[in-house]
Amino acid sequence: MLKVGDKAPDFSLKSTNGSTFRLSEQRGKKSIVLYFYPKDDTPGCTAEACSFRDQYEDFKDLGAEVVGVSSDSEQSHQKFAGKHRLPFELLADADGQVRKLYEVPRALLGLLPGRVTFVIDKNGIIQYVFNSLSGATDHVRNAKQVLQGLPA
Template sequence: MTIEVGSKVPNMKLLADNGEQVSLTDYQGKYIVLYFYPKDMTPGCTTEACDFRDQHQSFSELNAVIIGVSPDPQDKHQKFKEKHELPFQLLVDDEHKLAEEFGVWTLKKNFGKEYMGIERSTFIINPEGEVVKEWRKVKVKDHVEEALQYIKDIQN
């Protein structure tokens, strides 16, 4: 079963960029902006991460944490985070278990090749641990502002 709007998030532990084991349920009481991205250090993923970085304070003021997830290993996440001064956690989903739970581990096509990979997606999780909004097949431009506005709107 794929997690969708209305579903509770799983209590699944993943390795974070800092070496800690983290579960989405650790953040109960806060909004979570959970974004899945294909790969560290690529142009679209860097733009998206930097857009979230630039709005980090605005999300924090709304009691929201940002968490990025990709299949990249911990050391690559650390380098990506340091290089771009990312103030939020990046989780390692090297076995794509969380991505499969959220239905974002999909067949992709690029230059005539087919392969399995992350479909860029973002989910808003409320303080009770329930998914309240999803964006699938995300286009990076203006996406972070849209997510921020959504959280502002549901809090008013």
């Protein structure tokens, strides 16, 4: 898996709003909290997304954008984001290429896509990696703490 100090690989994926999100377009502008999650509308993923939603303004105040990635379709993401009023983008990685690019491991004996959060600074360098399937809301708390320690 990628680690702290590595350059975050560039990618582009379709977003819930129909646009294409490109990581490289964020460089120099803001930090990115890139979180990979298993599936829309499952209990742990919903708790994680709603925790990011509830603290979204804190992330913006820290100069960061939150971006979620799963293999669900754009339509699934739109439904999930609408149902839970998510203010951030969800990206459709249908073929799992970005998950592979970030070397996100599978969980539960390889049965589920893993839950991993990366904090990427404005320069595109990974500052934090957290891999935990069960600690869904811990991803939010930990990412926020890391951002608080980064230069503005």
